[in-house]
Amino acid sequence: MxxxxxxxxxxxxxxxxxxxxxxxxxxxxxxxxxxxxxxxxxxxxxxxxxxxxxxxxxxxxxxxxxxxxxxxxxxxxxxxxxxxxxxxxxxxxxxxxxxxxxxxxxxxxxxxxxxxxxxxxxxxxxxxxxxxxxxxxxxxxxxxxxxxxxxxxxxxxxxxxxxxxxxxxxxxxxxxxxxxxxxxxxxxxxxxxxxxxxxxxxxxxxxxxxxxxxxxxxxxxxxxxxxxxxxxxxMGAPPMNLLRTRAEAGQLQLNGGALCDTAHRGEVIVGVRPEDFLPDPAGPVSMQVDIVEELGAHRLLHGKLGPETVTVHVGNEFAAEPGPLRLSVKPGAVRLFDAEAGHRI
Amino acid sequence: MKRAGFSTPWLPVLLLVPQLAIIAIFFYWPAIVALHSSFFLQDPFGFGSTFVGLDNYTNLLGSAEYRRVAVFTLTFTLLVTVFSLALALLLAVKADKVLRGAKTYRTLLMWVYAVAPPVAGFIAVILFNQSWGPLTELFALFGHTYMVGVNFNDTAFAMILASVWKQVPVNFIFFLSALQSIPRSVREAALIDNRSASGRFWDVTFPLLAPTGFFLLIINITYALFETFGIVDTVVKGEPGNNPMTLVYKVYVDGFRGNDLGGSSAQSVILMVLVLALTVFQFRLLERRIHYT
Amino acid sequence: MRKPKLSTVIDHAVLIAGSLFLMLPLLMLLQMTTIPDTEIIQTGPSLKIGDQFGDNLEKAMLQASGFSGENTGMSMLKNSFILGIGFAVGKIVIGMTAAYAIVYFRLRFATLAFWLIFTTLLLPLEVRILPSYEVVQRLGMLNTYQGLIIPLIASATATFFFRQFFRSVPEELVEAARIDGAGPVKFFVDILVPLSKTMIAAMFIIMFVYGWNQYLWPTMITTDEDMYTLVRGIKQIVQVLEGAVVPEFGRSNVLALVAVVPPVLVVVFFQSWFVKGLTESDK
Incomplete structure (x- = not known):
């Protein structure tokens, strides 16, 4: 009722x-x-x-x-x-x-x-x-x-x-x-x-x-x-990473790498939660880590992915240092938003 | 208004009626009567009145007597304001500084607030008594024969002294409370930045007192113009003669004693305009007032 | 013991000098009430404390000095209290209710009422004294307490003060009260008035002193000697002193003192309230 x-x-x-x-x-x-x-x-x-x-x-x-x-x-x-x-x-x-x-x-x-x-x-x-x-x-x-x-x-x-x-x-x-x-x-x-x-x-x-x-x-x-x-x-602290990019040839392009497959085309905003990025030497994209924020149980890596600012959440077992870092993304974790209106696609 | 105010229709009207009725009868009506009769010439024997336009005003402004009173009022206001403010500021700064006996000083310096102006005038009359007044004797030491009520300047000085004496406590209370509201951190920052105590006062304390000082300036001008009536009246012993008097006192003398209703009303209106101008000036400056908080 | 610093000594010297400047005149008045009139005529005030205070007090308070034989010190004291208390109470009651209406109600003509009321702050009674007198005369209120008190209330100082205070009361209080089922009257009586206690006390002290010390208005409105207040009586005292062969300094000085003592005591005893009321009313 x-x-x-x-x-x-x-x-x-x-x-x-x-x-x-x-x-x-x-x-x-x-x-x-x-x-x-x-x-x-x-x-x-x-x-x-x-x-x-x-x-x-x-x-x-x-x-x-x-x-x-x-x-x-x-x-x-x-x-x-x-x-x-x-x-x-x-x-x-x-x-x-x-x-x-x-x-x-x-x-x-x-x-x-x-x-x-x-x-x-x-x-x-x-x-x-x-x-x-x-x-x-x-x-x-x-x-x-x-x-x-x-x-x-x-x-x-x-x-x-x-x-x-x-x-x-x-x-x-x-x-x-x-x-x-x-x-x-x-x-x-x-x-x-x-x-x-x-x-x-x-x-x-x-x-x-x-x-x-x-x-x-x-x-x-x-x-x-x-x-x-x-x-x-x-919602979320730190918030979801929102990266403006293009979908071409069935793939989401991000800083020169292909993040994942997509059915969408043209300009989009990609949303990935900080904990959904994974450090992965074989990952498709590369970020530049500027600052490592030590939080005890885990760490936050702040830096750039191409022109956009990103934050990545990693466990405390991962010894991060400023410098380049290759990333992959958890399967099914990517959200797409309309580049103009901002609503979910 | 509060965002979630009550919307009962009749209650607020009921609550406002006493206030509105009183001000309508005892404020707006008299104010309008004053404005109205300032354009009329009252027959001295009470047989009606004649419309004379602005004659009352032009007569006033052309009168040497009125100009003399205006000049005296101006001088009187200036001196009373300056001396009572300066004295109070000095005392407040010292009272704010001392650690021992601060409370006692505060009490001793403010209780005169409660003394009625005519009592202040009455005391001045005693102090300057022709035959044995302590201050008359003091002036005699310097070869001056002090004569209140006879010598214009002597009378004026007695009025000014009594008026300053009566006003210092109010200013003291305001200055002290302003000084005490200066945050500790600001004082400590100043202490680190400036070695000299007088430098700290003029660079930090004094500007922070400016809003209070400005407010007091208006209060003191209003005081000197209006509230000193009781002092003036007792010092001249109700006998204006050639004695110094303020504009308000003249309104009273001409209207109440001299039965010149039109002239007195015109004087009232001039004073009203003066007060309005002062208030507008105050609001204007208050808007742009050096607000630090 | 540590030697006090020179600047501290100067501070105290200035404060003591200031205190003396303010106190000595009244101490002189007090001294003069203890010696016989004949002595005053010869020497004026001195440092001698005499034994005439009781006699002078009795003369001043119980014996009439005027023509009608009705203005003893006692009757003037009574009138002063009536004026002081009547003025303070009237001002507070009217000011609080009006401010309550302006701050807490949706009123169509609120702005107009506000301006009508607050314009009165601009013009002191002194500048409209003669027409005010005429109005009171026409209403047949000369030599009455109403005529003495009500026209003095016709300014919005207390209304303004309470308006400022009510506006500083958190909005949520009236909202909580409304949810708790309190209507406008209940909210006023149960919450706003108890909350304003300190403000009411402060206002009362300031208004009592202000009313007690009124001079010009009582001088005009009261011509019957049994209606005189102490402060109004000062005028007569001065005039009597001028004419007499042996002026009654003892009596007149006692009256002047009695005119001063009650408001001074109020201000000294309720100092913190008084200072709070005074400095907060004008912000």
Missing amino acids: AQVHFSNIGKTYPNGFEALKPTDFEIQQGEFAVLVGPSGCGKSTLLRMVAGLEEITSGELSIAGRIVNAIDPADRDIAMVFQNYALYPHMSVRKNIGYGLKNRGIPKAEIAAKVDEAAALLNLRDHLDSKPSQLSGGQRQRVAMGRAIVRDPALFLFDEPLSNLDAKLRHQMRIEIKALQRRLGVTSIYVTHDQVEAMTMADRIIVMNAGRIEQIGTPAEVYHDPASTFVAAF
Whole structure:
């Protein structure tokens, strides 16, 4: 059953700026959907439209089978976790978590029980009477989570909730949020500009760019079969190598060598993930290694392949040095994109 | 406005009504009345008024008396502004520098902020009392017989002294807070780049204080023009005579005492234009203001 | 012990000199309240601490000095408090509600309201004093507290201050509150007002001092002696001193001191709030 249904949803500001082009898709019951894209791509606008904080200028949005276009945020049966947490600074943790319940006229005893339950789930029991300013970043993040789960909503909305945390804590909270969502089984929409977060947390990723959805798919689909050069370059660190070249006589020509067979002709963009290039003395193409980046478990070789910049991912058993290096490519790993429009061929 | 503001239609109107009603009745109405009556000549016995066009204005600008008051106001404003700013800056720089007793100095240097201007004038009158005022006695040592209310310059000096005394604390508070908001790293970088303390002050600290200084300049000019009314009135003891007075004081004297409503209104309008010009000047400069943050 | 550096000595000397410059005049006033009037006429202020302070205080606070016999120090003190507190409270209530409407609501005529309100920042009461007086007179509000207080509120300083503060409150707070089911009134009462506590305190101190120290407006609006404030009373004090055979310096100096003490105490005790309010209001 589709929990959230976007039917031709679009957003045009009064000044004529089209922040979101009409969009159609569904999010399933219990699914963890991640909206990812660079800043200004419209992902936050889309999320805020779901929350009811931003007016929907075209199309219909339904949550749990009910059209909510004209419904107040408070009545949409959603909960939201904000980037800066938006905790009420003058209220204790207990009151912060319980405020939404209190406004719904739920009896005090019930609120107390629910707040206790949420606090136990989030390891916040010892901090219930602290003010937000007395908490660490990670704890504040948990309070914001608590405020969302205590309401037991039909839909969780996350607006870049981890971007104010340091790298280590971010990693930990990523796992916690995902585990919590699994456990509660609540449908979630999660906005981030961090593709690692998107890859690791999502059941399905929605990649956005310039007010448009570029691709919707599982993390593996988006990673291995990007629908466009934009997705190829945005997902993955380091990103997919994109090399402009020609297909001639049934073969892809790259820096004087024939990379692989192809049915295509003319100018194309070749996409190869860094780990899909293999050092191979008998390989068809040759790159010039300029810098070897040592990462412990593996190494990244940065250099040139003809006029184009490339990055190659090798294991730590491969002793690389600056200089020429012959490469082959894993079978089936080459992706081709239209040289003009950038879409997948 | 907040991007997710409320869209309740009647509540904001209800919230704005008290403010709008008060300013309509006590701001816009009087301002319009002033503008209106500045074009009329009021009958001294209260039998109506006659439209006289710009006569009130031309009379004013042609009046030697008005020009004299304007020149005094200008001099007075200049002196009060310069001295209170300079003194406050000196004290703020020192108070920012010392480690011991910084808090005590801060308190001692700012509490005069709370003293009402007429009390400052009242104290000046005591200090310059004809027969035993301590400052009168000090001037007597130098052979000058000090006569507040009789000698023009003596009276003017007493006014300026009281006005500066009253204004130093405000400027001090602003300068000190500006100094304390200069990042530590900037001071440390300056310490490494420049050996001389005075060089550091003029090259680094002073330019960083410029926005505050400029803001204070406007505040001080407004203060000297308007808020010193209480000082002027107490120092001249309510007897303008040939004593120095500011433009605002003259508005009050001509309109309230002399019943020259048209002339007084014209003076009000001239002051309004002056303040508007000052504000426009301020905004203009603020836009291009040396913003370092 | 280490010898202090010369520059440190100079710093302290400058600060002490500055402090004395600001303090001595009021200490002199204080000294003069402790000696009999007859002595003042002969010697003026001196270093002697006399024993007349109690008598002078009693005379100033409890005995009337005017013609009607109604403006004792006590009644003036009461009026000053009414003006100071009434002005501060009125200004804050009106400023906060107006700023709330401007910042947090979608309003069709918001820009117009904004400009109507903020133009009032441009023209101080002093330049429109006579027509303002006429308006108050026409409304029959001479010698009333309303006439004293309300026209002084007709400027947008507090509105501007709260607008600046509300704009600095994170956007997400109102969004979170809306999702939590708080309407505009609940958000204001439950969240915005508690959040503004420090700002309200700072504004209150500044406005209290400003209202307390008003001179020109009370001078014009109050002619009944039982409506005089302490600061307004200064004018009369000076005039009485001029005419009398044995001027009552003791009484008048006590009144001047009483006019100064409450605002000074407020500023000194709530110093950090006061400084914060003052320096942040004008950014």
